[in-house]
Structure formats: C-alpha cells, structure tokens
Amino acid sequence: MRVAVADDGVLFRRGLVHLLVKEGIEVVAEVGNADELIRAVESTAPDVVLIDIRMPPTHTVEGLDAAAAIRRSRPKTGVILLSQYVEPHAAMSLLSEGTGGIGYLLKDHVTDPAALVDAIIRVANGGAVIDPSVVAQLLLKQRRHDPLESLTSRERAVLALMAEGRSNQAVAARLFLSEKTVESHVGRILSKLGIGIEPDDHRRVLAVLTHLRSSE
C-alpha cells in the first residue's frame, strides 16, 4: 500500500506518517501544500492520498480543490480528506461528485491506527468511508414523525455502519451476524425509510446520509 500525506501542520503530519510507517504502510510523499501534493502524485502514483482540507495559502478549501484535481487526472487514486470539524454537508458534497474511493475523516480519529489503516484499505478498494462522528451527529437528531423510531436497535446499528460506508460483509463482521442476515436487515431498513436500493456502496451511503439529514 503506497500512501501520500498532505498537511501543513508539521507536528500532526510527522505523527501521522510515523503511525502509518509503524503499521507497515509505505509513505511515498509527505508535503505541506496542494501544489507540492499534485506534483508528488504525478511522480509517485500513490494508491491513496490523505489530504488536509485547510492548507496554505488561504487555509480554506485548498485540500478539496487538490482532491478534485487528483480525481480528474488519476481517477483510480483513493482520496481521504482530513477535517478538523464534523461537517456532514462537506462529506456529502464529496460523495455526490465521486465514484467511490473517497473518505472523510476527522483529524482526531486518525490517531487510532487500526481504524485509519482500515479506512485506507477500504478507500483503496474503491469504497466510501464516512467518519462515525458524522453519522452519530445525524442519528442524534429528534424528528417529528421519525421513521427511525420504527427501526429495531439492531437495525439502527446496521444503519449506522451503512452510513459510515461499510459493506454488508463488513457490517456482518462487526456485528457478529451472517452476511445473509445483514442483507435482510438492510432490505428492511431501506424499505422502512423509503430509500431505493442503490447499486454502488458510495451511492447507498449518500442516500442514507441524505435521508438522515432531512428533517421531515
């Protein structure tokens, strides 16, 4: 697994790279801004790029722009955006553009090596990864006629993992269920919430997040 890291915070970047190397991941480039990143991606062709959303010079959306540029020139490259804040809409705008191989993680969650490596592998394989905090925040919302009320606690757990971008197989492993059981849970959840079956994983994530964000 070959990874490139872009973050202008040197301390954070060193820590992140250190952790990745320890986990046996090859870090082919570490850079501090978007231009350097795009050049590094061209020369080293990594499998996955981890990009801080806020980078110099304006510290606004340089990371997002760089991600879009990389996706255009090398559509196979997986992109994980690192954010300081939980912003569901940013995660969703990412999903609605892409074709998979995309992740959105909070910076304070990447310090967990197992979760980080898991995310990198999933994104490298074309999956979608959404930080659990984003999903948790949306699930906390109380609604007037809440369709989530009609879900069993087991179904809610499955829904949360779906929203994080996990495949049926992964959900099954997490919850110690058979894949067949998970499939039937997923079918029931989607019909209770009125969501159509989506072909791609990342489309399914998008549909679920959209549903969770709506206040009706």
Added chain:
Amino acid sequence: MTGRDVGMVGLATVWVVWATGAEVVSIRAGVIENHVLDFAVGATYLLAGLIALRRRPSNRLGWLMVTVAFVWYIGNYGNTEVPAAVSMGAAFGGVSLSLVVWLFFAYPSGRLQTRAEQVYVAAFVTWQLVLGVVIALTFDPRATCAACVQGGLALFPSAVTVARMEGIDNVLAVALPFLGGMLFALKHRRASAVERRALLPLWIGGALLVASFAVDAFIGGDPGQGRAEYTLVQLENLARMAVPLCFIWALLRSNLDRGGVGDLIERLSGPIPTGGLRDAMSDVLRDPNLRLWLPVAGGWVDEAGASIPHRELTPGSGISRIDRAGRTLAVIRHDPAIDRRLIDAAGAATAMALDNARLHAELRTRLEEVRASRARIVEATDAERRRIERDLHDGAQQRLLAVSFRLRAAQRQTEAADSVRSDLAEAEDELRGAIEELRNLARGIHPVILTDEGLGPALDSLADRAPMPVRITSTLDGRLPPPIEAAAYFVVAEGLTNAARYAGTPVDVTVDVCGGRCVLRVRDNGPGGADRARGSGLRGLADRVEAVDGWLTIQSPSGAGTTLTAEFPCE
C-alpha cells in the same frame, strides 16, 4: 435730508429747466416730432439715474443715465438762433446714442465685462466725439439753407469735409449696430439664468434700436420728413428708454422678490423635510441651482449631512454667508447676479430654520459616525475571532493531536506492561476529550465554514448539529458581505440555541434575499413568552445586527411559539 438728497433735488431742478427749455425751442422752431415722448426719454433717464445714484452710489450706471438725460437735449438747442448753439446741436446731438450703447453693455453691474465690449464702446464714443468736433469746426448751415444762421463755431467751413464725415458715419451706422448685436448676443450667452431674465427688456429695446437704425440708413432721408421717417424716430426714442425702464423694472421686481420672503417665513413654519430649506430658498431667490451648506463641528455639510471640502466654500462672487448674531448659520452658492439684499432678507427669514437644519445635519453626521464606528468595532471583533480560531487550529490542536499520535504509538509497544498500556489508553481518552472541547470552543469563537463556504453551508452545518429537526428554506444565492454573513449566522445560531433550550420543537429557518434586502426568520412552535430582555445574548445579537444597518425583532406571544426576525441590507 442729507447733502446728497439736496444735490439730487438741485440736479432734478436744473434738468427740468434744461429739458423744458429744449422742448420750447423745438416747438417754436417747428420741429416735427412728438415732444412729449422726447421729454419722456430724458425724464426716464433722469429718474432711473437718480434712483441708481441713491441706491447704488458705487455703480457707474447712475451717472451715465443722468448724463444721457442732459446730453439728450443738446440737439434740441441746435434749433435756436444762437450761432454757437447751432454748431453744438449739429455736432453733439448724436453723442447721447453712444452713451446709450455704453449703458446697454454696462448693464447691470456698471462695468464692461470683456475686452471686446470695452473696445467697441470706446470706439463708438470716440467716433461720436471726433465727428462732433469736426462737424462743429466745419459745418456752416448757410451752405445748404439761405435762411439759416451761421454756425458760430465753424472756424473752417468746408461742405466737402462735412459730406465726407457724413459718408463715413453712414457706413458706420450699418457696421456698428451689426457688431453691437453680435457682442450683445455673446453677453447674453455668458449671462446666468437670473441675469438673462433681467436682460430681456434690453434685448427688445436693442432690437428695436438696431432695426430703426437699419431702416434709417436704408431710407437715408432727412429727419422730420415724411410719415415713415417720423414713426421711425419715435420708435428709436422708445427703444432708447429700454435701459432706464429695465433698471426701474429690475428694482420693482427685487422688491416683489422680497415680498416673496414673507411667503418663505410661512412656508418654513411647518415641518421641513430634508433638503426642503434649500428648495424654499431656491424658489424665493429664483435660482434652481442654489446649494446650501451648514456648519458643523469640523466642517461643512449639506442638509443630508454629507460633508463638503472647505476650499469649495471660499467666499466670493456667488458664495454668500448667512450670519446672525455674529455666527455663520449657512453658506449658499447662488447665481452671482442675485441682489445681495434679497439674499440677506431671505437669510434673515430662514435663520431659525437654518439653525434647526444645522442641528439636524450635525445629528445625522454624528449618527453616521457612530454607525461607522460600531461597524468597525464588529469588524475588528470578527477579525480577532478569526485570528484566535486560526491560532487554536494551527497551534494547540495540532500539538495535542501530535501528542495523541505518540500515546497511540506507545500503547502499541508490545513490550509495555499491561498497567502502563491502560494508563496510556486513559491518558489518550482524556486527551481526546480535551481536543473535542477545544474544537467546540474554536467553532464557537468563529465558525470556519462561514468564511470558507458562506452562509448557506454554514446554516446547513448549524442545522446538522441542532438536537431537533431544522428545516431551512432559502433563496440565498452566492456570498454576502462578510459582516452580514456573520450577523446572519449568529442570529440563526442564537435562535436555534434558544429553541433547543426553551421550545424543543422542530424549527423553521427562512432566508429571503430580495431587492437588496435579506430577511431572516427563525420560528419554533414552543411555549413562547420570550422577550428581548431575557438574556444578554439577544441584546448583543441586536447590537451586531444593527451595526450592519439591520434590525432584529423577537415575537413571542405566550403559547404561540417564538419568531426571531432579522433584516439586513445585502447589496
């Protein structure tokens, strides 16, 4: 009665004797002309001249008109049997015409305004005098009429010289009126609107005079012969009266204008809208371009409170101060031709209103300053908040995350004891809590998403984090000015916080951008009964909204929910 008045009565008396004598001479000599009109021409010049001398002693017009009143009759005395008078009459009868031309161009200031006018008038007067002297020295009436007496001053009688001079005079009689008309047209073009109104009778008189000369030159007959010639001379006389009549008319009108000042007082007794004072003055002084400024601390402003550089108000022609009790109440820029006394009268009538307007303008200026300074304070606060957030993000948060990496790495050291590992895990949990708190603190200080992506996404983010459903309906398109976005964001944030605390029901947020205004509503269906005094939060919020020229209201009838409404300008 002052010495000047005595002098004038004396002058008038002398004139009456002189003019009456002239008419008696003409009648006895059987001159065919309207003697009453001939007398009236001189009389109007004398009357207007005396009035001018009395009211505007420094103006040359008075003396010029009085001079014309006398010179006018020299020709009449040429009809006597006294030889010297015959010569004088023949020679200088025409001089009064050049003086009338002078008056035409000198009206109303008494001075000739351009070089061309000065040359023209000087040439005209000089020619008349030269012609007079030459004629006096050479003209002998007996050459053409046997019954006539000898010209007393004709020391060198020469019929040829007289004929030549008359020939030149005939050519000039065509050229000079033509030139004069052109110069007068230029004078008219130069004049202001007020001056043009005053010049109108002169135009009519001048046109009559030029026309009659033209016809005269064309017919070229003897004076006093024939019906047409007679009518022409009477017309000429009427035209000559244009200047004095004009002068008297202008005086009458300025008296009428001052009557208008009375209306001004009445007009200003009611409430005056902003700019109303200028309009009223402009009407009374009949100057549509009049401008008015009021003194405030440190400068000059118009009625709306907009300031003007001091150098534009240097007193001079067309700029007048209106003073009262040693204090300047206002400065007006006006048509330089407006009578100073009329301006003073209007100023006196408007003094009270001017003082009021000055106070209002000063208040408006102060308000504008306060508004600007409040906006600056909010802007500075926002900039400071952005800086603190950036510092937290780039500094403390990054360091804590780096520590978090180290702790994680340490935990994975396989050789570490279990007790050490669990201590490290606890420390890592604590650290994660600290990072979380720091992050929320930074967001509370300044929401990054607002500066990065604008109001729409920032409101979505607020709605996402709210513990209850929030429905956002928005016509927002693109970005608004940063201070407006910040104010709008904090209104919605505060509205949602209050709704979560007191209502706990779903909330509707609407953002309506229309016609340069942005209206924001946060509505819940809770118990209501909130008021603006409830917390310092709402007061501070109102200050923030008002600092960007907006306003904030809260409607919270008991049992009917709470609606927070804010409106901003958002061009």
